[in-house]
Amino acid sequence: xxxxxxxxxxxxGRMRKQAIAKRRTVNEAERAKAGERLxxxxxxxLRWFVTEPATTPATNPMANPFAKPTTGRTAKLPTTPIxxxxxxxxxxxxxxxxxxxxxxAANNAAAINRDNEQPEQMRTISLSAGDTIAAYVSMGxxxxxxxxxxxxxxxxxxxxxxxxxxxxxxxxxxxLGSRLLRDMPRTSxxxxxxxxxxxxxxxxxxxANAKIALIPAFAIDLDGTRLGRGGGWYDQxxxxxxxxxxxxxxCWDWELIDGHDAVPREPHDIPVDAVLTxxxxxxx
Numbered sequence: 001x002x003x004x005x006x007x008x009x010x011x012x013g014r015m016r017k018q019a020i021a022k023r024r025t026v027n028e029a030e031r032a033k034a035g036e037r038l039x040x041x042x043x044x045x046l047r048w049f050v051t052e053p054a055t056t057p058a059t060n061p062m063a064n065p066f067a068k069p070t071t072g073r074t075a076k077l078p079t080t081p082i083x084x085x086x087x088x089x090x091x092x093x094x095x096x097x098x099x100x101x102x103x104x105a106a107n108n109a110a111a112i113n114r115d116n117e118q119p120e121q122m123r124t125i126s127l128s129a130g131d132t133i134a135a136y137v138s139m140g141x142x143x144x145x146x147x148x149x150x151x152x153x154x155x156x157x158x159x160x161x162x163x164x165x166x167x168x169x170x171x172x173x174x175x176l177g178s179r180l181l182r183d184m185p186r187t188s189x190x191x192x193x194x195x196x197x198x199x200x201x202x203x204x205x206x207x208a209n210a211k212i213a214l215i216p217a218f219a220i221d222l223d224g225t226r227l228g229r230g231g232g233w234y235d236q237x238x239x240x241x242x243x244x245x246x247x248x249x250x251c252w253d254w255e256l257i258d259g260h261d262a263v264p265r266e267p268h269d270i271p272v273d274a275v276l277t278x279x280x281x282x283x284x
Contacts, residue, residue, distance in 0.1 A: 008264045015227055015263070019218040019255060023141030026252075034252070034278035035144030041281065042151045046127075125211055125246060129156030132206075134172070134213040134241070137161050137181065137194040142216055143252055143278055146178050153177065160210070162237070163201045164193060170204040170237045173197040204240045213241055215272060217249040221262035224249075224271030224284045238270045246273050253277040 026034075133152050138145040152159045153175065163171035164184070175181075175197055184193040207213070215234055219227040226249045228234050238247060249272040256275050257263065274283045 005266075008266060011264050012227060012230070016218050016230065019227070020141055022254070023252065026141070031144060035138075035147050037278040038143055038145065038250070038276070039147030039151050041276070041278075042148045045281075046151065046155045127155075127157065127211060130158055132158045132160060132210040134160050134207045134210045134237075134245075135175070136214065136216055137175070137196070138216070139192050139194040143250060145214075145250065148214070149175050150177065160202070160206055161197065162194065162233075163196055164233075170233070170240070172202045172204075172206040174199045174202075204237065207237070207240050208242065210241055210245050212246045212248060213238060214276070215247060215249050217251040217255065217272075217275075219255045219257055219263050220249045220251060220272060220275045221257045222260050222284065223263075223265070224273065225261075225263040225265045225269060226272050227263045232268060235268050235270050248272060248274045248276050248281075250276045253279040256282060 135149055135152065136145065137149070149159055149161070159175040160172040161175045163173040173196060176199055180198050181195040182198055183195050215226065215228075215238070217226045217228060241247070247270065256277060271284070274281055
């Protein structure tokens with residue numbers, strides 16, 4: 001590994017450690033609430049998935065969090081105030097003052113009104129029962145995803161989650177509910193491994209027809225560059241997706257960095273199309 005590559009890996013390592021340290025300040029009650037909000041956002045979005053064709057103008061683009069604006073506008077969950085970013089990161093709404101939240105709510109309402117007056121063409125994913133979604137089972141300090149996975153399954157979607165082999169071996173299994181998950185032993189280096197379904201192990205091409213991929217992240221910047229768990233497993237796995245699949249990074253709200261080139265990027269890194277947090281979804 002060259003000097004530049006080593007420096008990049010060291011920087012990524014520091015960023016992961018900082019992210020984990022902050023995540024550990026979130027107590028279990030807050031973590032559970034965040035998982036509920038993530039599941040609620042998914043359920044809300046799924047109401048629009050099946051019925052809206054790609055060329056239909058939305059009368060209220062803010063109503064569909066998973067509808068991608070073709071103009072590059074940022075879409076946020078309606079319940080989240082839009083605030084001005086400071087100090088290099090988009091702040092968590094809970095950390096803003098009541099005055100700022102009031103001002104942000106007014107700005108948000110004005111933005112929604114403008115959208116209603118001038119509806120724009122929206123790209124909306126059309127999903128049918130049985131369509132494939134690539135997702136993952138959360139672990140450790142990550143935002144809990146079991147509620148999100150259950151919401152997808154309840155809407156008749158086929159949800160695949162990683163089935164890890166040795167090293168970078170890529171595999172998937174169908175998620176059929178949390179009761180059918182089994183805990184996995186730690187890696188040879190002592191790292192955590194996500195729980196895995198007891199269902200059949202599938203190969204890399206299992207996601208070849210996936211419509212959406214939900215991907216864990218420690219940080220994501222405005223270029224869509226994602227700081228992953230390390231090892232490049234997801235970057236390799238995402239190469240098996242169809243070209244038009246939506247790639248959505250999932251992280252805590254404070255891990256969305258309001259800046260470009262903020263996350264070190266390497267040639268093999270695949271950017272995401274959007275970020276999903278317990279507070280909002282932001283499109284690039």
